Amino acid sequence: MKNILVIGMKELRSYFYSPLAYVILCVFSIISGNFFKTIIFQTQNSNSWISFSGGLSTMLMIFIPLLTMRLFSEENRSGTFELLLSYPLNSAQLVIGKFLGAMMFSIIMFLPTLIYVSFLYMYSIPDTNLILSSYLGMFLLTMAFVSVGIFSSALTKSQVVASITGFGILLFMWAIHWLKDNLSYSLGKVLAYISIAQNYSYFAKGILDTRAVIFLLSIPVFMLIITIKLIEDKRYRS
Amino acid sequence: MKDIKRNFRINNLITVIMVFAIIVIVNLMSSYYFIHIDVTETSLNSLNDSTIKILNKVKKPLYIQVFFKSNSQGYGFLREHLPEYEIVNRKVKIDFIDPDLSPKKALEYGVSNDMIVLVYGNGADAKREDVYSYSEEKISSAIQKLVINKEPVLYFLQGHGEKKIDTYEPESFSKINDFLKESNYLTKKLLLSETHKVPEDCDVLIIASPKKELLKEELQSIKDYFDNSGKILLLLDTEFEQGVKMKELAYYLGVYVEDGIIFDGGANLNGDPSIPAGKEYKPHYITDNLAQTVFPLVRPLYESKSKPEGDYLVEELIKSDKRKSYIELSKELNDKTLPDKDEDIMRDAAMVVSSKKIAAKKEQAGYKNIDARAVVIGDATFATDNFVDFVANSDLIYNSIEWLTADSNVVAVRDSDVNVKRFITLTNLAKSKILWICVVIIPLLFVLIGILVVYRREKSE
Numbered sequence: 001m002k003n004i005l006v007i008g009m010k011e012l013r014s015y016f017y018s019p020l021a022y023v024i025l026c027v028f029s030i031i032s033g034n035f036f037k038t039i040i041f042q043t044q045n046s047n048s049w050i051s052f053s054g055g056l057s058t059m060l061m062i063f064i065p066l067l068t069m070r071l072f073s074e075e076n077r078s079g080t081f082e083l084l085l086s087y088p089l090n091s092a093q094l095v096i097g098k099f100l101g102a103m104m105f106s107i108i109m110f111l112p113t114l115i116y117v118s119f120l121y122m123y124s125i126p127d128t129n130l131i132l133s134s135y136l137g138m139f140l141l142t143m144a145f146v147s148v149g150i151f152s153s154a155l156t157k158s159q160v161v162a163s164i165t166g167f168g169i170l171l172f173m174w175a176i177h178w179l180k181d182n183l184s185y186s187l188g189k190v191l192a193y194i195s196i197a198q199n200y201s202y203f204a205k206g207i208l209d210t211r212a213v214i215f216l217l218s219i220p221v222f223m224l225i226i227t228i229k230l231i232e233d234k235r236y237r238s
Numbered sequence: 239m240k241d242i243k244r245n246f247r248i249n250n251l252i253t254v255i256m257v258f259a260i261i262v263i264v265n266l267m268s269s270y271y272f273i274h275i276d277v278t279e280t281s282l283n284s285l286n287d288s289t290i291k292i293l294n295k296v297k298k299p300l301y302i303q304v305f306f307k308s309n310s311q312g313y314g315f316l317r318e319h320l321p322e323y324e325i326v327n328r329k330v331k332i333d334f335i336d337p338d339l340s341p342k343k344a345l346e347y348g349v350s351n352d353m354i355v356l357v358y359g360n361g362a363d364a365k366r367e368d369v370y371s372y373s374e375e376k377i378s379s380a381i382q383k384l385v386i387n388k389e390p391v392l393y394f395l396q397g398h399g400e401k402k403i404d405t406y407e408p409e410s411f412s413k414i415n416d417f418l419k420e421s422n423y424l425t426k427k428l429l430l431s432e433t434h435k436v437p438e439d440c441d442v443l444i445i446a447s448p449k450k451e452l453l454k455e456e457l458q459s460i461k462d463y464f465d466n467s468g469k470i471l472l473l474l475d476t477e478f479e480q481g482v483k484m485k486e487l488a489y490y491l492g493v494y495v496e497d498g499i500i501f502d503g504g505a506n507l508n509g510d511p512s513i514p515a516g517k518e519y520k521p522h523y524i525t526d527n528l529a530q531t532v533f534p535l536v537r538p539l540y541e542s543k544s545k546p547e548g549d550y551l552v553e554e555l556i557k558s559d560k561r562k563s564y565i566e567l568s569k570e571l572n573d574k575t576l577p578d579k580d581e582d583i584m585r586d587a588a589m590v591v592s593s594k595k596i597a598a599k600k601e602q603a604g605y606k607n608i609d610a611r612a613v614v615i616g617d618a619t620f621a622t623d624n625f626v627d628f629v630a631n632s633d634l635i636y637n638s639i640e641w642l643t644a645d646s647n648v649v650a651v652r653d654s655d656v657n658v659k660r661f662i663t664l665t666n667l668a669k670s671k672i673l674w675i676c677v678v679i680i681p682l683l684f685v686l687i688g689i690l691v692v693y694r695r696e697k698s699e
Contacts, residue, residue, distance in 0.1 A: 017695065022688025026681045033676030041669065044662050047282065112680045119672055124662040129277040188334070189321075193269065206278035214268040218261045225257050229250040236246055 003089050004097045011071070011101020020066075021105065028063055029112045032056055036116045046126035053134035053204045056113070057141055057197075060106075061174055064142065065166030067105060068149025069159040071098045072231075076157040081234070091231040095150065095224055102146045110138065130206035137203020140216035144196060145170060147223035154230045170196070173219075274325050285322050287527060289378040293327040295385045296358075302332045302377075303355040305344060310352045312372030319374065358384035375420070383422050390441040390643045392418060393428040399449025401473075401618060403427065408624040411446055414635055423639070430456040436463035442642045443468065445487075447475040447618035452483045461490050465548075465598040467608045469642040471635075473618035476535050491612040492550040492593040494542040499535055499566045500587050500616070504559030507532040507628070515629075516589055517559035523644075524592060524613065524637040525555050529630035537616035538565050538587030548605070549597035554588035563587070589616045590634070592641070613638040 015021040035055050039048050075081040084094065120126040152166035153159075177188075177195035192198040196219070199212040276284040285293075302320065306313045316334075323330045337344035337352075347355050354369040354377060367380040394403050394411070403415040403425065415425050428436065428443070430452075436443055436459055443463060452460075464470055470491065474484055476499060488495045502514035513534045519525040541552040564584045595610040615634075619625055626632045664672075 016691060019688055019692050022684050022691070025684040026688070029684060030677060030681045033680060037672055037676050040662060040672065041664070044664060046662050112676075115680065116676060119676075120662070123664055123668055127279045127282075129279055130282070133277050184333075186333075193265075205283050207274065207276050207283050209274045210272045211265075211268050211274075215265055218265060222257060222261050226254055229254055233247065233250060236243070 003093045004100060007089070007094060007097025008100030008104060011098050012104045015067075015101070015105045020070075024063060024066060025109060028059065028109055031059060032113060033116070035059075036113075040119075046120045046124040047130065049120065049126065049131055049134065050204050050206070052116075053138065054201065057138065057200050057204070058174075060138075060142060060145055061170045062167065063109070064102075064106065064145035065149045065152070065163040065170065067109075068102050068146055068153055068166060069163035070153065071102065071150055072154040073157055073159050073162040077159070085235050091228045091235060095154075095228045095231060099146060099150055099220075099224060102150065103142065106142045106146060107139075110142075127206065133203050133206045133208060136208075137200050137212075137216075140203070140213065141196065141200050144216050144219035144223075147220035147227070148173075151223045151227045151230075154227045154234075283322075285319075285326065285374065285378075289323075289374055290326055292378050292382045292385065293323060293330065296327050296329050296381065297385075298329065298359040300327075300330045300381065300384070301355075301357040302330060303347065303357070304332065304334045305337050305347065305349040305355065306334065306352045306372075307336050307338060312352070316354075316372050320377075323377075354380075356380050356384060379420055379422060386422060389422050389424045391424045391426060391437075391439045392442045392444060392639065393426050393437065393440045395430065395443060395445045395448070396427045397429045397431055398452060399447075401446040401622060406623065409619075409622050411621060411623070413623045413626050414621055414632070417632065417636075418639070421636075423643075430459060435459045436468065441469060442471055442639060444471045444473075445484075446473045446621070448484065449475075449477065452487075457483050457487060460487060464490065464595065464610050464612065465608065467610050469610070470612040471638055471642060472612060472614045473621065474537050474614070474616050475618055476537060488539075488614050489542055490546055491614055492542050492545050492552040492595070493591045493612075493614045494540045495614075495616070496538040496540070496565060496587070497567070498538055500533075500538050500558050500563055500589065501566050502558045502563040504562035505530070507534075511563075514558050514563065514589065516556040517563075517586075518557040520553060520555050520557075522553060522555050522592060523641045524590070524634070526637070528633055528637060531556065531620065531630050531634045532625070532628050533589050533615075533617040533620045534625060535617060535619065536589045538589075539591045539614055539616050540588060541591065547599045548595050551594040551596065553592050554590075555592055556590040557588045558586045560586040590614070590638075592638075611642050611644075613642060 036052055039052050039055075040046075043051075072081070075084055089097075117126075117131055120131075148169050149162075149166040152169060153162040155165060156162050173194070173196045175195070175197065177192045177198045179188075179191055183191065193211070193215070196216070199209075199215045202209045202212045276282065284290075302323065304316055304320065306316060320332050324332055335343055337349055344350075349355065351370065354372075356367045356369065356377075358365045358367075358381075365384050367384050369376050369380045371377075394400065394415070396402075402410040403412060404410075406412045418425055428440070430436075434455070440463070443460065445460075460468075460470070472484070472488060472491065474488070474495060475481065481495075485495045499512065500514050501511040502517070503511045505515040505517040507513040507515055513532050514536060515530045515532045519528060539554070541554055545552075563586050565587060591614045593612045593614065595608060595612075597605040598608050598610070600606050615638075620628070620631045621635050626635070
């Protein structure tokens with residue numbers, strides 16, 4: 001556990017050493033702030049937080065692969081991966097540690113949205129449960145996205161390829177339910193069940209559904225295990 | 239060495255496959271045994287209570303075939319909301335069919351336009367109902383039609399200047415009548431001067447503010463109906479002189495009606511004490527989940543201390559504010575907002591009373607068990623077209639009728655307020671605050687911190 005925390009903190013620190021982190025934070029806060037402002041000004045309804053959190057989750061699909069692309073591919077490219085493997089750490093600690101670091105950075109990325117929430121409380125009586133539910137959904141969603149990003153980063157030496165691959169996988173898992181309108185209802189239901197967007201929409205709307213919780217937790221579990229196996233394979237080869 | 243490497247990879251592959259299989263199994267199990275809770279404070283995503291009650295009555299498979307094109311109006315709403323029906327009752331099976339893509343199926347069901355076909359049960363016993371709308375109320379109402387065996391019959395007493403049910407006037411009961419019909423109640427008019435007795439098929443007799451006195455025989459026929467497990471909804475008015483027979487009837491139902499009007503300085507509509515909203519709502523089927531109701535000029539009701547022969551259970555359901563209400567005994571109501579110490583009495587009173595009579599005297603001797611029910615409301619205006627849409631006024635009527643027709647299993651289908659709004663009041667100052675902080679200051683802060691960190695790092699290097 002201690003090793004995981006050490007790696008997690010190291011990753012978090014390394015994010016803040018790079019200008020990319022500040023660019024991501026700045027761009028994310030501009031887009032999310034503008035999105036929040038537009039929705040609130042137009043609807044004048046604090047329940048439109050549902051639309052805001054829906055939009056925020058779509059933004060995560062683009063931003064998270066940018067965050068996670070360097071986690072393993074940078075180490076692979078610069079040749080520090082072999083050095084990393086020589087540390088007294090097992091592959092699981094390494095992967096979970098990096099996952100933790102990326103999660104902590106993502107949570108920091110979300111912090112400005114708390115200021116948006118405070119505006120809602122200042123000027124209206126928002127639905128607290130709805131907001132809490134959407135944050136729970138965003139947390140689970142971020143876990144899923146970060147795990148996919150780490151997996152794609154472990155696949156390649158190129159950061160660009162890693163981020164595009166991560167984005168591609170997420171887009172597929174996100175948008176698979178778009179096909180449901182062209183399929184039979186039963187098949188459409190299966191697609192909706194395995195669609196990240198559909199599962200996240202429960203939380204955004206203020207619904208707690210155990211199916212969505214289990215599905216969104218299954219993604220990081222599966223992705224992290226595959227990544228661990230990939231790293232083990234690389235360790236074995238090296 | 240090659241074999242070891244291959245075995246290692248095979249082991250890894252097997253592990254991944256096993257993990258995948260476990261995850262699939264867990265997800266499959268969770269799709270059968272799950273919890274689905276709408277945690278929003280205003281139940282934004284839930285079906286309304288009446289729909290849930292109706293769905294709970296579905297005992298056989300109910301197939302909901304939605305023949306809507308994907309670009310049709312309402313398609314998205316149905317896709318979003320109909321799965322909730324399946325969650326409430328697993329006997330409900332939904333299928334979306336595009337009539338253009340499946341013309342054979344559309345032909346089989348005789349579908350031409352966008353519509354929903356509901357089929358209840360299987361084989362020869364299956365019943366079918368078609369819905370040409372995508373509203374929750376219409377769908378629930380159609381389901382109810384399939385589920386119930388017989389439509390309850392509601393008779394509106396007429397012939398004494400009662401509220402009309404078929405003319406669309408502010409003072410009429412036409413909105414209530416239309417809504418009850420949509421909820422699968424059969425509504426009819428009753429002229430006691432012609433029938434001389436309350437018909438056998440009457441499930442509830444509604445007496446809404448007669449302006450003329452009932453004849454003695456008419457009153458007796460209503461009493462006989464009540465003693466024969468009858469169900470009565472009695473709505474009173476402030477015309478005391480013409481209401482002697484109504485007072486007598488109320489007394490027969492176990493309720494004492496005072497000749498006065500409740501003025502409530504505490505719970506009322508827009509600060510008008512002559513329109514009380516009720517302060518105390520006693521737990522009862524009728525008041526369950528009932529928001530405040532407003533009664534313009536309502537008469538005070540009490541449980542009658544002395545009752546006619548028989549066993550009664552009388553409950554005062556909605557009462558005025560104990561500390562701030564008084565009974566105005568004067569008939570001069572203009573501009574009276576304060577109690578007159580000499581004439582008026584400071585006290586609370588009930589506006590809605592329910593009564594159950596469980597034993598009535600036999601013609602010869604002894605008592606017979608009955609299940610007679612009545613709801614007495616000190617006002618009829620609250621349910622007229624003018625006032626029925628105010629807060630929970632309509633719900634009070636529907637709850638009362640549901641309670642009175644408890645045996646029939648029919649639920650009054652309520653309107654759904656899907657787009658509950660929580661308004662934000664934004665002044666120009668508030669708008670500029672949001673704009674500057676969210677779009678300019680926060681991002682700028684990140685840029686400044688970034689520049690500072692990179693500058694310090696380069697300086698130290």
